Amino acid sequence: MNFSNYDTQGFYDELFDQDNVPRPGAKLLIEKIESLPENDLMLKQRSAETALLQLGNTFAVYGSEEGTEKILPFDMIPRIIDNRDWKKIEMGLQQRIYALNKFIHDIYHDKKIIKDKVVPEDLIMTCATYRKQCEGLVPPKSIWCHVTGTDLIRDSDGLFYVLEDNMRCPSGVSYVLENRQVLKRTFPHVFADSGVRPVDEYPNKLLATLENLAPATVSESKIGVLTPGIYNSAYFEHSFLAQQMGVELVEGQDLVVTDGFVYMRTTKGLQRIDVIYRRLDDDFMDPKAFRADSMLGVPGIMDVYRAGRVAMANAPGTGIADDKAVYAYVPEIIRYYLGEDAILPNVPTFICREDKARAHVLENLDKLVVKAANESGGYGMMIGPHASEAEREKFALLIQKNPRNYIAQPTISLSRVPTIVGDHFEGRHVDLRPYILYGEEIYVMPGGLTRVALKKGSLVVNSSQGGGTKDTWITDSGAGEDENHSQTQYHVPFSQSQSQTLTRSDDITGGNHA
Amino acid sequence: MLSRVASSIYWMTRYIERAENIARFISVNLNLTLDFPAEASRQWQPIIMATGDHQLFEKKHGTEYSARNVIHFLALDQEYSNSIISCLRAARENARSVREIISSEMWEQVNRYYLELKQAGTTDYASRNPHKFFKIIIMRGHMFTGLLYSTMSHGEAFQFALTGLLLERADKTSRILDVKYFMLLPQAGEINTPYDSIQWAAVLKSASALEMYRKRFHRIIPRHVCDFLIFDGEFPRSIRYCLKMGEQSLHKVSGTPVGMVSNPAEKALGRLCADLDYSDIDETISMGMHEYLDDLQTKINVVGGCIHDAFFKVATVPDNGGAAQ
Numbered sequence: 010m011n012f013s014n015y016d017t018q019g020f021y022d023e024l025f026d027q028d029n030v031p032r033p034g035a036k037l038l039i040e041k042i043e044s045l046p047e048n049d050l051m052l053k054q055r056s057a058e059t060a061l062l063q064l065g066n067t068f069a070v071y072g073s074e075e076g077t078e079k080i081l082p083f084d085m086i087p088r089i090i091d092n093r094d095w096k097k098i099e100m101g102l103q104q105r106i107y108a109l110n111k112f113i114h115d116i117y118h119d120k121k122i123i124k125d126k127v128v129p130e131d132l133i134m135t136c137a138t139y140r141k142q143c144e145g146l147v148p149p150k151s152i153w154c155h156v157t158g159t160d161l162i163r164d165s166d167g168l169f170y171v172l173e174d175n176m177r178c179p180s181g182v183s184y185v186l187e188n189r190q191v192l193k194r195t196f197p198h199v200f201a202d203s204g205v206r207p208v209d210e211y212p213n214k215l216l217a218t219l220e221n222l223a224p225a226t227v228s229e230s231k232i233g234v235l236t237p238g239i240y241n242s243a244y245f246e247h248s249f250l251a252q253q254m255g256v257e258l259v260e261g262q263d264l265v266v267t268d269g270f271v272y273m274r275t276t277k278g279l280q281r282i283d284v285i286y287r288r289l290d291d292d293f294m295d296p297k298a299f300r301a302d303s304m305l306g307v308p309g310i311m312d313v314y315r316a317g318r319v320a321m322a323n324a325p326g327t328g329i330a331d332d333k334a335v336y337a338y339v340p341e342i343i344r345y346y347l348g349e350d351a352i353l354p355n356v357p358t359f360i361c362r363e364d365k366a367r368a369h370v371l372e373n374l375d376k377l378v379v380k381a382a383n384e385s386g387g388y389g390m391m392i393g394p395h396a397s398e399a400e401r402e403k404f405a406l407l408i409q410k411n412p413r414n415y416i417a418q419p420t421i422s423l424s425r426v427p428t429i430v431g432d433h434f435e436g437r438h439v440d441l442r443p444y445i446l447y448g449e450e451i452y453v454m455p456g457g458l459t460r461v462a463l464k465k466g467s468l469v470v471n472s473s474q475g476g477g478t479k480d481t482w483i484t485d486s487g488a489g490e491d492e493n494h495s496q497t498q499y500h501v502p503f504s505q506s507q508s509q510t511l512t513r514s515d516d517i518t519g520g521n522h523a
Numbered sequence: 524m525l526s527r528v529a530s531s532i533y534w535m536t537r538y539i540e541r542a543e544n545i546a547r548f549i550s551v552n553l554n555l556t557l558d559f560p561a562e563a564s565r566q567w568q569p570i571i572m573a574t575g576d577h578q579l580f581e582k583k584h585g586t587e588y589s590a591r592n593v594i595h596f597l598a599l600d601q602e603y604s605n606s607i608i609s610c611l612r613a614a615r616e617n618a619r620s621v622r623e624i625i626s627s628e629m630w631e632q633v634n635r636y637y638l639e640l641k642q643a644g645t646t647d648y649a650s651r652n653p654h655k656f657f658k659i660i661i662m663r664g665h666m667f668t669g670l671l672y673s674t675m676s677h678g679e680a681f682q683f684a685l686t687g688l689l690l691e692r693a694d695k696t697s698r699i700l701d702v703k704y705f706m707l708l709p710q711a712g713e714i715n716t717p718y719d720s721i722q723w724a725a726v727l728k729s730a731s732a733l734e735m736y737r738k739r740f741h742r743i744i745p746r747h748v749c750d751f752l753i754f755d756g757e758f759p760r761s762i763r764y765c766l767k768m769g770e771q772s773l774h775k776v777s778g779t780p781v782g783m784v785s786n787p788a789e790k791a792l793g794r795l796c797a798d799l800d801y802s803d804i805d806e807t808i809s810m811g812m813h814e815y816l817d818d819l820q821t822k823i824n825v826v827g828g829c830i831h832d833a834f835f836k837v838a839t840v841p842d843n844g845g846a847a848q
Contacts, residue, residue, distance in 0.1 A: 064627075065619065065634040239620045252623035263525050274526045276679065276776065278832040 072108030101353030138328025212253035218448035266309035544695035654676030
């Protein structure tokens with residue numbers, strides 16, 4: 010297989026420039042692929058897929074009767090980003106997460122940003138993800154969003170834009186780590202020579218982020234990953250992360266609140282747990298505090314959390330910051346809290362609750378992408394240029410009925426990456442989800458999950474809608490060495506991190522269970 | 524370790540062992556068909572009767588107890604909860620829920636084994652090559668046990684896995700022996716004929732016990748076969764051996780030496796082992812073999828119930844269970 014007939018067709022291609030010449034970081038890889046014997050790449054691709062199936066790295070597709078287990082389609086051709094582009098992304102994300110964390114804290118406390126009329130009050134108060142139960146809450150070290158997956162896209166101008174923030178339970182990081190394993194075995198030499206930045210330290214970084222939350226009084230903290238169970242679409246990832254970090258994987262039924270602490274039911278009785286990396290939505294966490302019908306959560310856990318006797322990542326209530334209508338205000342939010350301009354721009358967004366914007370959206374439904382404000386996974390959205398007349402009418406009605414719940418954005422021509430289609434390569438659209446950890450520092454995984462829309466022409470990359478994944482390489486092509494390398498970190502002022510987090514006092518029997 | 528995890532591991536190995544023993548169960552018959560091709564066709568109905576699920580079978584296949592129907596029902600019927608494939612599905616679900624605890628080799632093997640069976644369900648490989656098919660099933664079971672022993676740390680999780688496996692094996696050896704009473708009911712004229720001893724050899728073979736038996740007893744005599752499969756102190760599928768090893772595993776969980784008792788599960792299993800230690804084949808035969816085996820199975824179930832209560836169903840008041848943290 011070779012790239013002689015490959016055509017970027019005027020799209021921004023991640024591996025080739027507009028003259029169909031390989032970009033500097035991709036040159037070695039392209040040469041390697043072209044030197045492979047005929048069919049070799051397809052065989053490699055097939056054996057990688059078989060390996061993934063046998064490993065059982067599958068996800069469940071909701072709402073489909075048969076084949077509820079599928080492997081996430083995986084394409085061997087990686088997406089390559091030059092380190093120079095990456096540095097900007099890294100700094101932009103650090104800035105963004107730092108500001109959003111301040112925003113969440115403010116919203117559940119003094120609401121200064123509302124009082125100063127930067128963000129409208131009713132927008133926040135009508136957020137489906139606003140949690141009254143979190144008002145006045147002080148999470149350990151005032152960190153709310155410990156794990157974020159921010160979706161980025163690259164437009165035809167070659168610039169990266171933030172498409173959305175996922176601040177509740179972003180998934181997919183296990184695929185990044187697994188995809189990397191597969192590609193390392195497939196192209197070992199290219200790896201060595203291209204200077205691809207490693208992603209494997211993620212589980213260690215995650216563990217450190219969680220350890221950072223343990224109450225100071227606990228000498229050896231007990232940490233667990235809370236999963237909804239084996240039928241959850243991301244179960245593989247929950248189990249993978251628990252295994253990689255060497256911590257317990259727990260379900261709601263394994264935990265019980267008693268005597269003001271959270272305990273695990275073990276074969277030797279109850280054992281206290283200090284930090285929970287939860288992969289369960291707020292709604293299901295505690296039937297006493299949130300949805301009463303939740304069978305997956307732990308009754309009473311919010312009281313323990315509020316008392317500072319168990320830590321949770323992410324904190325409940327963080328969903329407020331990934332509401333798609335709030336998203337439109339993020340550049341203002343960054344400016345408000347940090348006095349800086351956003352390093353990474355947003356995609357221009359029309360907020361349907363605003364009359365002028367709504368009128369514009371309703372008139373231009375055939376050109377815009379419409380999204381429900383708190384849906385994810387590619388559900389509840391319409392891509393205007395690809396939608397039928399009936400679909401557009403349906404969304405026009407939905408918007409008029411509940412304008413608060415909708416936003417619209419121009420259709421962005423996502424960048425493309427060559428992808429194996431049958432016996433040749435075709436360009437397919439991609440996005441990028443880097444993972445950001447907020448612990449003692451803000452760590453951005455170098456790379457992230459590149460999701461690819463496998464259907465020809467499709468712009469929907471979600472796994473639930475026919476998307477697949479690719480490995481993402483951050484490479485140092487050597488170009489641009491002249492740039493000032495010392496200015497690579499966004500400098501987060503962490504002096505504030507000493508906070509009045511409530512720690513449990515020792516007079517409460519707890520000592521017996523240590 | 525988490526109670527749920529202990530329970531999943533215990534059931535994972537039980538289901539794997541159960542699947543293997545269904546294959547052994549069927550292979551009693553297959554072994555016979557090699558020696559008595561003409562007799563074979565009348566032997567498939569009793570095997571279903573022995574499972575106690577004949578009504579379900581007849582709902583699906585009527586009274587047509589053909590080799591093909593019986594093999595499909597017991598091995599590959601996904602709607603029948605005691606079929607091999609259903610056991611594997613259950614084992615795999617359990618393995619999936621503890622895959623961060625067991626070794627990835629074990630998980631991959633269970634997963635591959637299940638996918639293989641699912642594939643087999645779409646062809647008639649099993650009924651065309653039953654000998655080969657069930658041999659593969661038995662080997663898959665051995666492979667899993669091998670991986671369990673050699674890729675997983677022999678800590679608490681392993682001891683639960685082993686306890687589950689050994690209790691299941693003890694139970695199933697008793698049932699394979701019991702099969703003789705269901706399906707090989709000696710007709711008066713056949714007792715002590717070559718036909719009878721070939722039937723007993725088939726029972727031994729299906730427990731992989733024929734050669735080891737011959738080393739000890741040489742000639743095939745029903746009394747000795749029963750003695751060997753129930754009481755032998757060295758054969759790894761004999762009931763007594765399985766239960767005594769199971770007892771050791773269970774004691775490693777609590778750290779209490781064998782002979783001392785720290786929970787009702789140890790007590791129940793200890794008593795059962797003592798029964799076997801201080802009883803012999805003559806006593807068993809005078810009690811009635813079928814009655815004896817039936818009673819044994821009930822007692823093994825009681826041990827299972829005690830294990831559940833002691834380890835998997837934990838009281839929610841910390842003071843009750845907070846002894847050893």
